[in-house]
Amino acid sequence: MDAIADRPKTYKYGFVTDVETEKFPKGLSEEVVRAISARKNEPDFLLEFRLNAFRWWKEQEPPRWAHVEFPPIDFQDIHYYAAPKSMEDAPQSLDDVDPELLRTFDRLGIPLHEREQLADVAVDAVFDSVSVGTTHQDILAEMGVIFCSFSEAAQKHPELIKKYLGTVVPPRDNFYAALNSAVFSDGSFVFVPKGVQCPIDLSTYFRINASKTGQFERTLIVCEEGASVSYVEGCTAPVRDENQLHAAIVELVALDDASIKYSTVQNWYGGDEQGRGGIYNFVVKRGRCEGARSKISWTQVEAGSAITWKYPSVILKGDDSVGEFYSVALTNNRMQADTGTKMVHIGKNTSSTIISKGISCDQSKNSYRGLVKVTPGASGARNYSQCDSMLVGDGCEANTFPYLEIHNQGAVIEHEATTSRISDEQLFYLQSRGLDSEAAISLLVNGFCKEVFRTLPLEFSVEAVKLLEMKLEDSVG
Amino acid sequence: MLKIRDLKARVVDGPEILKGIDLDVKAGEIHALMGPNGSGKSTLSRVLAGHPDYEVTGGTVEFEVDREPQNLLAMEAHERACAGVFLAFQYPVEVAGVSNTVFLRAAFNAICKAQGAAPIDAFDFRELLAEKLELIGMDASYLERPVNLDFSGGEKKRNEILQMAVLAPRLAILDETDSGLDVDSLRIVSEGVKKLSTPDNATLMITHYQRMLQHITPDIVHVLMDGRIVKTGDHTLAEAVETRGYDWVREAA
Numbered sequence: 001m002d003a004i005a006d007r008p009k010t011y012k013y014g015f016v017t018d019v020e021t022e023k024f025p026k027g028l029s030e031e032v033v034r035a036i037s038a039r040k041n042e043p044d045f046l047l048e049f050r051l052n053a054f055r056w057w058k059e060q061e062p063p064r065w066a067h068v069e070f071p072p073i074d075f076q077d078i079h080y081y082a083a084p085k086s087m088e089d090a091p092q093s094l095d096d097v098d099p100e101l102l103r104t105f106d107r108l109g110i111p112l113h114e115r116e117q118l119a120d121v122a123v124d125a126v127f128d129s130v131s132v133g134t135t136h137q138d139i140l141a142e143m144g145v146i147f148c149s150f151s152e153a154a155q156k157h158p159e160l161i162k163k164y165l166g167t168v169v170p171p172r173d174n175f176y177a178a179l180n181s182a183v184f185s186d187g188s189f190v191f192v193p194k195g196v197q198c199p200i201d202l203s204t205y206f207r208i209n210a211s212k213t214g215q216f217e218r219t220l221i222v223c224e225e226g227a228s229v230s231y232v233e234g235c236t237a238p239v240r241d242e243n244q245l246h247a248a249i250v251e252l253v254a255l256d257d258a259s260i261k262y263s264t265v266q267n268w269y270g271g272d273e274q275g276r277g278g279i280y281n282f283v284v285k286r287g288r289c290e291g292a293r294s295k296i297s298w299t300q301v302e303a304g305s306a307i308t309w310k311y312p313s314v315i316l317k318g319d320d321s322v323g324e325f326y327s328v329a330l331t332n333n334r335m336q337a338d339t340g341t342k343m344v345h346i347g348k349n350t351s352s353t354i355i356s357k358g359i360s361c362d363q364s365k366n367s368y369r370g371l372v373k374v375t376p377g378a379s380g381a382r383n384y385s386q387c388d389s390m391l392v393g394d395g396c397e398a399n400t401f402p403y404l405e406i407h408n409q410g411a412v413i414e415h416e417a418t419t420s421r422i423s424d425e426q427l428f429y430l431q432s433r434g435l436d437s438e439a440a441i442s443l444l445v446n447g448f449c450k451e452v453f454r455t456l457p458l459e460f461s462v463e464a465v466k467l468l469e470m471k472l473e474d475s476v477g
Numbered sequence: 478m479l480k481i482r483d484l485k486a487r488v489v490d491g492p493e494i495l496k497g498i499d500l501d502v503k504a505g506e507i508h509a510l511m512g513p514n515g516s517g518k519s520t521l522s523r524v525l526a527g528h529p530d531y532e533v534t535g536g537t538v539e540f541e542v543d544r545e546p547q548n549l550l551a552m553e554a555h556e557r558a559c560a561g562v563f564l565a566f567q568y569p570v571e572v573a574g575v576s577n578t579v580f581l582r583a584a585f586n587a588i589c590k591a592q593g594a595a596p597i598d599a600f601d602f603r604e605l606l607a608e609k610l611e612l613i614g615m616d617a618s619y620l621e622r623p624v625n626l627d628f629s630g631g632e633k634k635r636n637e638i639l640q641m642a643v644l645a646p647r648l649a650i651l652d653e654t655d656s657g658l659d660v661d662s663l664r665i666v667s668e669g670v671k672k673l674s675t676p677d678n679a680t681l682m683i684t685h686y687q688r689m690l691q692h693i694t695p696d697i698v699h700v701l702m703d704g705r706i707v708k709t710g711d712h713t714l715a716e717a718v719e720t721r722g723y724d725w726v727r728e729a730a
Contacts, residue, residue, distance in 0.1 A: 420573055424529065429570035432526050433584035433640065434558035434591065443583055447574025447623070 011269060014239030017104045021128070021210050024081040030054060033182050036081050040151050043158045046165075053171035053181030060175045066338040067367045067399060068307050070243070070280065078245060080183045082128040082210035097133055104207065121232070121459075122147055124188045124204045126217060131186045136200065145229075146191040147202050150218050153189035160191055164222050168251035168288045168315070176247045177284045180216045184249065187217035192227035192258075201457050206235040206246075208268070208279070214245040221251070223258035225291065230261040232460055235304075239269050241277040243306055248283045256291030256318065261299070263456050264312075265464050268304040273362075275334030278306025285312035289321035289347075297324040298341065299455045301464040303471055306335055311369065313342035316350035316378075323352040326452040330468055331364030331396070332475050340370035340401075345411070349380035357449050358389045359468070360396035361475035367399040374411040381411040389419045390448050392475050420448075442469050478504050478679055479648055480546070484536035485704075486524045493534065494520045496704035502648065505676040509690055509715060510683045512701035513723045518683045519567060521701070522652040526564040527554035540648070558584075559591030563646030565637040567653040572624035577636065578606065580624045581643050588644060609642040613669035631662035638669040649673070650681045655689035667692030687719040700726045 024032055033054045037047040062073065084101060097112075105112050105125050112125055112133050122136035124147065131149030140147050146157060154161055171181035188204040208215050223229055235246075246268065252260050262285075271278030281304075287296035298312040308331075314323030325341035343352035352372065360366035366389065374381045389398035400417050422444055430440035445468050446453070453461045479502040486495040494517045502508055512518050524531045525538065539546040542560045549557060572580065585605075586596040597605065610617055615635055625633050634654055641649055651670065655663055671693055674680055682689060690698075690712070698714040699706045700723070708714065708726050718726060 418573075423570075426570050426572060428526075428528055428554060429566065430572070430580075430584075431554035432558055432564050432566075433580075433644065434555055434587040435584055436553075436555045436587070439583065439587060440555075443575055443580065444572065447572065447579075450574065 011239060013236035013267065014269060015107065016238040017100060017209050019098065019100050019209075020085040021082050022085050023079045023210060023213065026079055026212070027076040028054075028078070028080055028183065032080055036183055036185065039081065040154065042154050045158070045162055046154060049166065049171065050182050053178045056172050057175065057178035057182055060178065062175050066309050067365065067369075067401075068309060068336040068338050070307055073245060073280070075179075077212070079210065079213040080216070081185055082213040083130040084127060101127055104209070105205065121201045121203050124149055124202075126186050126188075126204060126206045128185075128208060128210050128213060128215065131188075139200075140198070143196050143199065144193040145196060145198050146189065148189055150184070150187040150189050150220070157189070157191070160222070161189070161220070164220055164251070164253055166251075168253060168286045169249050169284050173284065176282045177249055180218065180247050180249045180284070184216045184218035187219040187248070189219070190221040190229060190231060192223045192229045194224040195226045197227070198229040201230045201232055203232040203234065206233065208244060208246065209238060211240055212242065212244075214247065216246075217248045219248070219250040221260055221262070222253045223255065223260050225255045226257045227255075228259040230263070230457060232263045232265070232457060234265050234267070236267050236269070239277065241272075243278060243280055245280045245282065246305075250283070250285040250312075252287030252296055254287065254289050254291060254294035254296055254321075257293045258291060259295040259297075260287060261297045262287070262312070263460060264300040264302070265460055265467065266300065266302045266304055266308070267467060270304045270335045271306040271333060273333050275306070275363075278335070279304070281305035281308045281310065283310040285310060286315065287313070287323070288315045289318050289323060289350075291321070292318040292347070293320045294318050295322040295324075297326070297455070299326040299452060300328070300339075301452070301456070301467070302327070302329040302337060302339060303467050305337075308335075308337040308339050311340050311342055313344070314352065315344045315346065316352065317346045319347040320349045321347055322350070324455075325352075325354045325356070326455045327356045328359070328449045328452045328464070328468070329357070329366055330359040330361070330471055331366045332361040332471055334363050336365045338367045338369055340368045342371040342373070343383060345372075345374040345378035345381040345383070347378065350378060351382040352384075354383070354385040354387070355451050356387045357452055358387075358398055359392065359445070359448070359472070360389070360398045361392040361472065363395045365397045365399075367401060369401040369403075371403040371405065372413060373405040374408045374413075376407045378408050379410050381408060383411070383413045385415045387415075387417045388448065391419065391421045392472065438469065438473060441472050445469060445472060478502055478541050480539040482537045484521075484524070484538060485534045486520060486531050487534060488530055489532045494704055495524065497536065498704075498706060500699065500706065502679045502681060504647075504679055506697060507674060507680045507693060507695045508682065509695035509698045510681060510701055511685070511687075511698065511715060511718055514685065516701045517704045518685075518701055519652055522564055522650045522683055525549070525557075525650060526562060527552065527557050529554075555587070556591070558644075559588050561647035563641055563644055563649045565634075565641060565649065565651040565654050567656065569625045569628075569633040569637055571626045573626050575624050576621050577624055577639075578602075578620045581606070581640060584640070585643060606643065609639065612672055613638055613642050614665055615639055630657040631659060634658055634666055635662060635669075638666050638673075642669065642673055645678075647678045648681065649678065650683065652683050653685065654682070655684055655686065663688060664692060687715050690715045702727060
């Protein structure tokens with residue numbers, strides 16, 4: 001048992017599922033990379049993609065520029081592949097899936113069985129390194145929408161994978177991108193063909209279960225001309241007193257007039273009050289507005305992880321394309337976050353909006369880091385950035401690191417930033433009007449974050465509000 | 478309605494500020510509590526509202542809820558509000574991101590819920606707000622602005638009276654509501670307080686000067702000095718304090 005006995009009360013997802021797990025031995029080598037590819041029976045081009053990334057990665061040093069502190073990671077002390085034994089024979093349908101795995105997702109509020117499935121959301125459930133099942137696939141298939149695990153896509157749609165994989169985040173983009181490109185296990189693939197508006201939200205739920213294991217998922221979403229999709233990811237992990245690495249890559253491609261909305265509610269285990277345990281969430285997320293008038297919108301609610309280090313970005317290549325980034329990052333206990341976005345304006349008349357809300361509590365560190373870059377040819381570029389920080393208590397830290405690289409004189413760039421504090425006096429004021437502390441905090445947080453919450457799909461917005469309230473109550477109460 | 482006996486209180490771990498207060502307030506009455514700076518006026522108001530920075534070291538406070546006396550000191554701040562106690566703050570607090578309407582409705586519904594009444598919907602609440610604004614002669618421009626944010630001193634005080642009008646408390650404690658008001662605001666605020674006074678509720682006005690008392694004639698006036706009520710009388714006491722000063726009270730007491 002490596003779960004901590006006195007697990008924090010506010011983290012209700014801290015349980016461990018007792019299943020027999022097949023793990024590759026610890027450590028990373030060319031053999032391990034080949035073994036992962038072989039286990040997934042991948043086409044040759046994917047093995048080459050992995051090996052190319054691995055060979056470059058071997059020569060690199062991990063970057064240290066983020067405003068976060070952690071001891072060096074021993075990359076040879078991690079299992080790079082873990083899967084429940086029952087998944088070895090690749091179950092053909094949900095009926096064949098180990099009931100223990102289905103029960104796990106039930107407990108997480110993600111029922112996969114047909115009769116209980118969430119009606120208006122299709123879910124791909126990923127457990128450690130493999131996808132357990134994907135719901136609503138038939139309805140989607142009728143419309144030509146592909147939504148499946150990445151492994152399945154590699155088998156059934158290799159031509160699409162080959163065409164788009166690594167085109168937004170190249171394998172040599174950075175240290176963690178290369179690591180992921182070498183050892184990525186599972187994740188989701190979404191393809192929405194020309195002119196199709198995906199009728200329901202698509203969602204992937206990532207669950208880390210095995211100990212001493214990294215999760216390296218890979219998500220690729222492609223919207224052809226005039227297509228649109230709304231995609232949501234959620235994540236949790238057991239309470240453990242070790243740190244676990246989660247290094248994912250998400251790539252989005254939007255062609256002419258396409259629109260992709262990507263929402264994240266991240267609630268990985270964030271460690272205890274002393275800062276023991278928790279997930280290192282080092283993720284590369286990038287979207288490319290390839291076509292004219294395309295739009296990519298990121299919304300993230302980051303409430304977990306010992307360290308969050310990521311910058312969901314948009315490359316605005318198509319003329320008149322639109323990039324958006326809406327973020328709420330809450331840190332408590334000793335969590336650290338260095339997160340923000342990059343908006344790279346290339347096409348003409350491109351516009352981007354950045355709304356970032358950081359809430360720091362207890363002894364945590366919360367930084368916004370963002371780049372707005374306007375290339376010489378990007379005439380008519382516009383950006384609006386707003387970065388607000390809220391401090392709860394005296395021991396926490398909030399920082400804003402905005403970077404501007406403007407190479408076109410006509411660009412219109414606006415930046416606003418504020419810092420506020422939830423004070424005892426504010427709470428007393430609200431309480432003296434009849435609101436209990438829970439309702440008072442909820443009112444304050446909702447007020448602070450409302451521009452971001454209203455961009456989330458409704459049911460996730462409700463979840464996100466509840467999640468933040470739960471975390472804040474501990475810190476304020 | 479309110480019965481205070483030998484109330485002693487201090488800032489947590491600080492020196493005693495209230496040194497034995499006795500006070501009775503009945504329904505339908507308007508009381509004025511006067512006193513020099515540092516006499517403990519604001520402390521009394523905050524202790525009655527349940528501010529966590531203060532510690533009661535002795536005495537009792539009974540507040541009638543449904544004609545039954547309840548121990549007010551055992552209630553949390555929000556429970557006191559739900560029982561019908563309202564404090565108009567000397568320095569109203571700014572709440573960014575939350576509009577006055579949203580705030581008022583959340584508070585109104587919290588009180589409804591505590592009293593076992595059904596919550597009010599957004600539409601009916603608008604009507605209620607319009608009615609209250611008219612009653613106290615304020616315009617609707619306050620409603621969509623974030624609570625007290627970038628309000629002038631006068632606007633903040635008026636906003637307190639608007640909240641009081643909407644939440645309809647049984648005991649309203651006004652902590653130096655007249656300070657920092659220009660002549661017009663003072664008149665509007667005073668008229669509002671007067672209109673909200675009914676035979677079923679009571680008002681305790683805490684003030685340093687007599688300014689507000691020129692608009693509202695209190696039934697009973699108390700003078701607080703050094704943590705004790707040293708003199709109680711009718712409205713002429715306020716006038717005497719104004720002309721002769723607190724030293725006169727001290728000498729007479």
